[in-house]
Structures are given as C-alpha cells and as structure tokens.
Amino acid sequence: MKRRTFFKVTTTLAATLVAGTVFAQDNIVVGAVAPKTGPLAGGAAVTHWPNIALWVEEVNARGGLNVGGEQRLLEVIEYDDQTNPAETIKAVQRLATQDDADIILAPYSTGLNIAAAPIFDRLGFPQITSSAATDQIGELSGQFNDMFFLLGRSSDLAEDAVEVLSDLREAGEIGNRVAMVNVADAFGIELMAVGKPALEEAGFELVYETSYPLGTQDLSPVMKAAKAADPDAFVAWSYPPDTFGLTEQAMIEELDVKAFYTAVATAFPSYGGRFGAAAEGVMGIGGVNTASPEFQDYAARHEAATGSKPDYWASGMMYASLQILEEAIETTGTLDMAEVTQFIKENSFETVMGTIEFDDMNSNTAYWTVGQWQDGEFKGIKETGREGAVEPILKSGWE
C-alpha cells in the first residue's frame, strides 16, 4: 500500500467517526451488541440476531412503537463484541453515551450478559436476558436490580433431564445402566456437576463416564467405549460441535439405547435438518410447546423474514424478551427506563412462549428444561410450569 493511500484510508476512517451516525429525530434508537465473530458467533447467528431483525421489521411495518400517542420507528445500531466481555461492556457504554440509544437490548450468552450487568444497572436500562442460564439468579438480581432472567436456573436443566430418565425407569421402559459424558468446559462441567449426583441419587448405575476437551474432533473413542459398557441410556452434557459429533458417532456405532440425550444445540433446527429421521427420539436441553398457535405463527414469521427457522429453546425466549420490552414501553407510553423496568417487574406478559411474569428475584420461573425430537419437531417434554408438554417416546434405532 502506498503511503498516500494509507493516509486516505485513515482520513476516511476518521471522517466516518466524526460524522457518526445521524438519525431522524423521532426514531427510537435501539442498541444491540452480541457476537458476530469469536466462539459464540455461531450460536448468536441462530438465536440472537435474527430475532432482532424480525422484531424491528415487524414493528416498523406497522408504523413503529406507540410512545405516548406518537408512532416512532425503530433504528438499530449493531455492534460485534467479538465474544469478549471487555468489548461488550465498552459497546454498551458506547451505545448509551455516544449513540444516545433509547433502548439497549441484553447481550448474548451467560458470560457476556453477566459482564454487562453492572453497566446496564448503572445506566438504568432493563436487561432482559434470554440466553443466560445460571444458579446465581438471586445474588445477581439482588445486586443488579434491572436484570431479568427468562431462561431459568442451570441446575433445573440437568436435574430435569435426570428426572425424565427416572420416570422412564419407573415405568419399566428403560433399565438402570447409564453412560454419561461431558465436554470439559464451563457450562458442560456445570451441568455434569449437577447431573452426576442427581443420577447417583436416583439410583442409576453409571457404567461409563468420561469427559473430553472442548473442540475434540474425533469422538469415536468416546462412543465406542460408551457402547462397550452396554448402557440403557446415554447422556451427554455437550456443546454445539460435539452434540453433532456424538450423534454422528452413535449412528455409526449403532448405539442401542432407549434414551439418548445431548445438551446444547440439540434444539437447533439444523440438528433435525442434518439427522432427519435418525433424530427421532433424541432428547436435549430446552424445548417449546410446538402445538401452540402463537409459537407456530412466530416460527412461520421468523422463517419468512430471516430465511431460517427459530431454534426450539432460546429463540422464542429472545423474541419474548422483545415483546415484553415493547409492551412495557407502549403501555407506560414512555421511554423512561425506570418506569419501563418497574412495569416489567409488576406485570405479566403474553408472549410467543406463553404467559411470562417475574418473581421477586426478577426470574421467570416457568420454562422448558427438556425436549425431544418427535415427528420432525423438537417438542418440550419437561418444564417448570409451562403448558403443552408431550409424553416422551423411546429411542428405537437410528434409521
């Protein structure tokens, strides 16, 4: 590059920076920050970003949000936090002070949401998290009063999976032998730390148990050893790449179990897309009431607007968080965030995931914990207070 061209590039860059982004005055500026690059970019591209696009498109199509009798269009500013909490914090600051955002949407994932909590709290924006699963809800909402939790406690997710197995065993459908594996990384370890004692307490016999590092490419030794232990049920506290990898190996090894559970990403539409009929009977983390007309309608709109289906776990919750924000703003008729937050705490909301209200720890206590692929859809089979759970079916082969 010639020196002069370089200067030209830097000057253009500086000019863009100075000019900033100028918006029409009556638009509502919506700030959004989540990964577009880094390890969590893939998950955010399925669960987070499409919902923002859908919501903004729909709201603007009907003329914008009604704030105190005035229709105002939404204008989104998006930032990539590179899956780095320091960047998330900085981007939220930038949205509030440089871009004068009227609303800032909660970031993506447990870690990035918790890192951003002090900033949201200090700026006074409600932070309705839809992709954060933690057991510290009480401590967090105690310190950060504007932080809300839609996805639930992480312990419930693992405990309920064990309960599904217990119920199947009580019904005499499966035996007592369980093979359990986990990905050795933050959430995988957390689920295992809850799931293993729960399995033991329920009287299951752990015939095989191992962990593998994050990013392991070859999972065939894991599955071979699991098969050799001759289990009745297989449980994997897994992450997106290995959820797919383990299922693939189970098909190759023809793992003969009546219950097969993989954790994160089993609820992704791409899971059903990739394994087709072989996915039938696979259980996983999450779930939705696929029979509810609200969800069906939402899924159709999501696909029409963004070209992809929503996932069967956090997607709906992400959209619900936007619906809650929308209703709170339109009903209170203000963009005063303290008033909006108070409204969210005190009211219940009709969303695509059903009725949602928050307890005194700002936590939604009714959520899906276990789902299962049945007839090409990932249906909720276990919940903490949602309607429409279906009966689990037994896994019968991989054809």
Place this chain on the structure above:
Amino acid sequence: MNMKKGDWKNLGWGAALLAFAALLPLTGDGYLISLGVSIAMYVVLATSWALFSGPTHYISLATAAFFGVGTYVMGSGIEYISYWALLPIAGLIGGLIAALVGLATLRLSGVYFVIFTLGLAEMTRQAVTWYQNQTGHKGTYVLTDLTDPDIYWQLLVLAGLVFLLGWAIGRSKLGFALRIIGDDEDVARHVGINTALSKVALFVVSGATAAIVGAMIAPRFIYIEPATAFTPMLSFQVVIMALLGGTGRLWGPLVGVIPFTLLWEAISSSFPNQTTLLLGLSFLAIVYLLPGGFVGLYDRLKGRAARRSAMA
C-alpha cells in the same frame, strides 16, 4: 544509586502525568472511563512485557497464561480471602509459574521460545479446566462492589509501580546485563554474566504483573470462563501494541497502546461487521510503515534533524 538532576525531573514528570491520568473518572463519562480501563490495562501489560522482551529480544506470547492464572486466583479465592490479599497472592503465583517456566525454557532460543509461550496459555487453560472437571465445579463468580473507576485507579497504581521498577532496572547492573544479552548472548556469558538468572528475573516480573492485572480485571467480568480468561488474542494484542510503540525505551509501549486502543475503538464502532479484516490491515500497515515503532520513528527524526544541523 546516585540520582542526577535529570532523573528527578523525569520522575517528577512521570508522577505528574500519572496524577493527571487519575483525574479521568472525575469526568463522570462512563464511555471514557471504560476506554481508560482498556488503555490502563494494556499499558501495564505491554510495559511489563517490554521490560523482559525489549532488551532480551525474546518474544513472549505467555501474557494470556499469566493473566488467566490471576483471573482464576481471584475467582477461586474471593469467597474465602479478601480482595486486597488476593492481588499479591495472584502476583506470587504468577511469578512462581514464570520462574518455573523460565528456568525450563529460557535456554530455548528464538522461535522455539515463542512457540512454547504460545502453548503455555492453552496448557494452563486445560489444566484449570481439568481441575474444575475433576472437582465438579459450578461456575466461577466474582461479585464485588468495585466499579470501573476503582479498577481504573488500581491499574494506574500498578502502572506507576511497573514504570518505577522498569526505571530502576534500567539503571541497575541487571539492566546493563540484559542489554548485553540482547546484543550477544555469547559475549554476555563470556564476560561472566549469569544469563539464565537475569532472564528469569525479568520474566518473573512480567509474569507476576500480568497475573495481578488478571486478578484486577476479574471483578469486571464477574462470570469467569476459561475461554475469556485465557484468550490468546490478549497475548497478540500486547505484543502488537508494544511493537507499535517500540521497545527501546520505557515509554515506548505507552505511546503504542494509546493510539492502538483508539484505532481499535474507531474500527469496532464504525465497521462492526469488518472488525477483524480492518485490524489485520492495520497490523500490516503498522509493520510496513513503522518498523521500529514510534520510538524508532522518533529516533529517526531526531537523527535526521541532527544531520541536517550538522550539514548547515
């Protein structure tokens, strides 16, 4: 150590600049403060990195390893011990690891050392993960009431200490020995310098500092994950910032960190979808246009001016 008049002047200037920088949180602008935290963090990391790598020419990519160790010391200790006690403990553990690693690897030269330090971050991360997996760990939280200004001031104090230490080392026998090692290690050995000990001593300083920075940043992230504590990006950023500034002088990394952080900020706010691409291009531009960093440019310009006045 006898102090000359010029030394007192330099110290005075340093103290005044630090005091001025400490005023930033008084602006009350959260955005400026969060930029300030980034800058202060990288100033400490890059300066302590350059203390070791500058004179010895050993490129260390181990910053993320020590930073992550510090983060986890804070994360696992905060339930039992006070925050203030954990900062020196993090430094001790970071320094201890640096000493062990240094003794084992500083015999390696050039590219072998670089590759080893790159692997160190991943190895430490796997060790932490292995331990958590064995013990059935349920998430690491550092919930304190420390705010961004608190963290910023702590980092500034640490920066002051690092500069003071670097200044003292530069004037000591150790500093002299390191410069000789950097020029020619064989010569250094022949004139009776204990090269291994000198290198390890400086490596310990930079390792301990990075660990303390990690411990200070932990309350900012609250939820500690291996992926964010041991991110390899951190090691590379520190090296690039230090090289942009130049490692020949103590203030070199400082003048690299500030423009780089601002450039990074400009790119991520103006081009959120092309951040990585534009950063790559900036790296190329830096290496191509500023081979010796700002320090090299400064020396070149000074040399040119001196030649011109000599010709006149």
